[in-house]
Amino acid sequence: MGLFRRRREREITEAVAYARCHGDRGNEIVRVTKRPPYALPQRRRGYHVSVPGEILRQAFADKIDQRRT
Numbered sequence: 001m002g003l004f005r006r007r008r009e010r011e012i013t014e015a016v017a018y019a020r021c022h023g024d025r026g027n028e029i030v031r032v033t034k035r036p037p038y039a040l041p042q043r044r045r046g047y048h049v050s051v052p053g054e055i056l057r058q059a060f061a062d063k064i065d066q067r068r069t
Helices: 014-022 053-068
Strands: none
Touching: none
16 A cells, blocks of 8 residues: 555665765865856837826826726
């Protein structure tokens, strides 16, 4: 029956558990490399807005007021 788990007869150490999950470390040397500095992408040029912000804000406020009534 698959409902019951088999109990381990011996407990494993933390080092053995780590090796099973992440693999054995070995004797490899870790080299730290430096990345070139991150360059930000160029900003998009501004685009022409057909409706000024104040008119847009007023139209939105009017639309909200119409919902209330």
